[in-house]
Amino acid sequence: MDITVKEQLLAWAEEDYRKFSAALIPNINNVLGVRLPYLRKLAKTIAKGDWRQFLENAESEYFEEVMLQGMVIGYIQADIEEVLPYIADFVPKMDNWSVCDSFCIGLKITKTNKDTVWNFLQPYLASDKEYEIRFGVVMLLDFYIDEDYIHRLLRLLDQTDRSSYYVKMAVAWAISICYVKLPEITQAYLASSSLDDFTYNKALQKITESYRVDPETKTRIRAMKRKR
Template sequence: MTIREQLFALQDLGYQKFSSALIPNIDASTIIGVRVPLLRTLAKDIAKGEPLHFLQTAEDTYFEELLLQGMVIGYIKASPQEKLPLIAQFIPKIDNWSVCDSFCSGLKFTKSNQALVWDFLQPYFKSKEAYDIRFAVVMLLNYYVDEQYLQKTLQLLDDVSHEDYYVKMAVAWAVSICYIKMPQETMPYLQNNNLDLFTYNKAHQKITESLRIDKETKTMIRAMRRK
């Protein structure tokens, strides 16, 4: 069976309808409807075989074909120097938030290679492409909200300037994660930043939606919203 045939064998039409509603900016006919745990299992199997051949010959017609490529890159056993070119080749294919965020969450090698990946990410913040920037921002919120990188992370987020909805939402999400994980260190930034009105208020909304924030703090954060 080809990879595409395997994907269609795993199709769940109910899940296909659900996924289509979540990702309105792509053609619903390109979504097969394969649940993520099943995709991960398939990606692990591919990564154990000939993953480089798969990545060189993989098709991009379907949403799940892209998700699968991103997952395989995450699972490949390779040095960071070997992995980064694969990541760079994949990033231009990202055309929706779901592929972007799934891809980022799978790049766990970043945890032990923070400095190297940090340098790799920098050009993507200056890109004019929305999903280049979203990729870089989501990498920040996944791997760079810690004592060493927080202030540099906040500065990068403050410098993001792009009108795309999915970029703004990523920045808001990242700022909220900074506050949720490191509230005292992030509060001065919430009080003094260059975020546009939409992104600023979305960040506050996401903070108040967190189950890790107590009621009193939520009241304080709501009072900080701009009008």
């Protein structure tokens, strides 16, 4: 008899890894403790088969079941117009930074459909829901920090609802990557942004933590910190 996806995940679960993972992801209590390489291997296998049936019937009882669905969506080979509804169905299932960020980096289909996905992301960036906004912001930092999009991207980061912690952190992260890749444009943005003090200072901190920023620049960035 074929083993079910849930049975396979339960068989892979490790108690020590469960404790380790759960400690990194606050506010959830449904972690099994399955290592990511196992999930990726299973997701690739599902994506080569009847992935539509899997996604339509997938269960979301455990953290790893949700993570697996996101990985499968990232691996499927299909037209962007077919994939986008599956992305839209998945976004509401995200309730932690780990699933969100893993899902985003896996959506490599974005690279060949940038304008289409950019338009798709706009409602999420205008949302008032924490993980919908974080999804939009992390997608921007993963795929859109380049000269074609940078000015529009920075305007969006400035306009997002930053009332929640995981959005603030994502925006700060995105700005730090913008600075590393396009420092002059991002420097000008920082001088005139409407960022709240926490997000602004966190962005500066992340810039100074980058190994791609030279010591002299880090000193200048530290001097830009807002005093509370």
